[in-house]
Amino acid sequence: MRSSFLIILIAFCAACGNRNQQANDDTASTTDMAATDTVNSHGNWYKHYTGTIAGQAVAADIHKYNERITGTYYYQSQGKPIPIYFSTDTSKPGIYLVDETPEQPDAKSTAKWEVRIVSNTLSGKWKDDMGNDVYDILLKEAPSAYPLAAMHYADTIPYKQGMKEPAATMTNNLLLPGKDINKENANFISGIVSKFMGCDSLHKGKLDECMKAQSAEYATYYRKTVGELDDTMRNASFNNYFTGTDMYVAYNENDWIGFYMMSSEYTGGAHGNYGSSYINADMQSNKVWKxxxxxxxxxxxxxxxxxxxxxxxxxxxxxxxxxxxxxxxxxxxxxxxxxxxxxxxxxxxxxxxxxxxxxxxxxxxxxxxxxxxxxxxxxxxxxxx
Structure with missing residues (x-):
């Protein structure tokens, strides 16, 4: 039997009250606790931060799916997205090392961060690619952003029951409407997710049922494909297939969300394939701009x-x-x-x-x-x- 799990963990901005009414003190306190728990318990979360790096105003959208943290940030004066990738510093508990993606592909080194994430604050140091210039980073979760829930789904599909390998893995990392989004906006975001996943017509929008059905279809395809190989090749490591979808936010200001949607797969060979697309969602009119x-x-x-x-x-x-x-x-x-x-x-x-x-x-x-x-x-x- 396939082992599958569906984890839905909602992480909200610490100060993200209801967009139609001000949150009361009890709600704010509960939200603060949830934000802290999602970091400390290694849950899934999405956070929109604003603050400064080297005294310059910036905004950042950070996501944690399973154990992987990635995001995008930009200087407010430029509005140009810079992808960032987090890793843990094993020599310094609680510290994350962050690499910026360089603009030039032939760059030999990149700017780096050394930061902590505590409750609703991300703070630390920014260093240039040579390590000569060091500046302060101070970011806090922003109350103006639309809160979104981070959802992680994974299914491991062994070629044969009782064998660990070869096997295929299917993962979906998605963002769903947070509890403080009004019904119209929530339906709009849900529709974007459903269409991205190909679930807008399948199972009438029930995301969990749709993903389970897709996993079953993928299992059938995988076992048939590997089963057609010669016996001497069937247990090779290149038969450990993978397919995944990831959903991120690259912009979440001015009643506007820029979603970054990625699909990736590995079906044997030298390397996998991937590609991504952006969706520009106007939350004022519930319209996707072309x-x-x-x-x-x-x-x-x-x-x-x-x-x-x-x-x-x-x-x-x-x-x-x-x-x-x-x-x-x-x-x-x-x-x-x-x-x-x-x-x-x-x-x-x-x-x-x-x-x-x-x-x-x-x-x-x-x-x-x-x-x-x-x-x-x-x-x-x-x-x-």
Whole structure:
């Protein structure tokens, strides 16, 4: 019998009261305790932080699924997302070491954090890539963010009962509406999750039943695929398959949530495959914004700005051909983008414009450089007029 478990743990911002009414003292106290417990008990959680690094205003969205902590942060003056990855410092109990993803793929080192997470506070030090400059980090959970619940689902599927290997693993790390989100917003977020998981028509939106059904289908596929192999190859380690979905937040301010959705799999071979997409959710209107809602049709002009960012990323000169560092002659705008209060980040998945080794390519275009291309509706929504 497959071993499966479904863990739903809701972690809320310490000061996130009801968005329609102010939370009372008892509710605030309970929320504080929940935030502390989720860190100390190694549960699953999502937190939106605001504060300063080196005295500069920043915001960060941090997630913990199972034992893995990842996130994104940005300086408020720039609005450009910077992915970050946490690991524990075995020599210093309670300390997390954090690596920033460098903008240039050939960077030999990256900026690092050394921080603690205690109750609703993340604090510590930021160090540059050479370790020469050290600055204070002080972040606290923000009351203005939409609270979301972190959910972890996993299923281990052995090829044969009673054998540990080969086996396949299926995981889903998702974010669901928190208790203080109103019904309309909750239904909107639930719909996004359901569609992302392919559960919008299956099992009438019952997420747990949908995931169990998907796990059963995956088990059938896995056992059939491995069963067709030669006996001498069937127990090889490359038959330990994996499939997973991960849901993160990259922006949670101004009644706007930028979701980052990732899918990954390994089905044998040298390496697995993965890709991610952004969903820009306007919580004021319960609308997902598409590129045509944001910019007028002028692909040549927008292409020029995207390629400018691509040249900067690859340390290219202005006249150097894009193809000299990328797989393509031109980098066109796609529908995979994140909106913040300062600009658009276009995401290109592995092999789309660059090699697998370079990972996903994120190209940031500030609104200031394309302000005349932005639609009146988007300018009004972002309060640019």
């Amino acid at each position: 590129l045509e809602d944001v910019v007028r049709v002028d692909s040549v002009r927008l292409q020029r700005e995207i390629e400018k960012a691509a040249r900067k990323r690859a340390s290219m000169s202005d006249g150097e051909e894009i193809k000299s560092k990328y797989f393509v002659d031109r980098i066109m705008p796609n529908g995979n983008f994140l909106l913040t209060h300062k600009g658009i980040t276009f995401n290109y998945t592995p092999y789309e414009i660059a090699s697998y080794a370079e990972g996903e390519v994120l190209l940031f275009v500030p609104y200031a450089s394309i302000k005349d291309l932005l639609t009146p509706a988007f300018k009004q929504r972002m309060k640019m007029q």
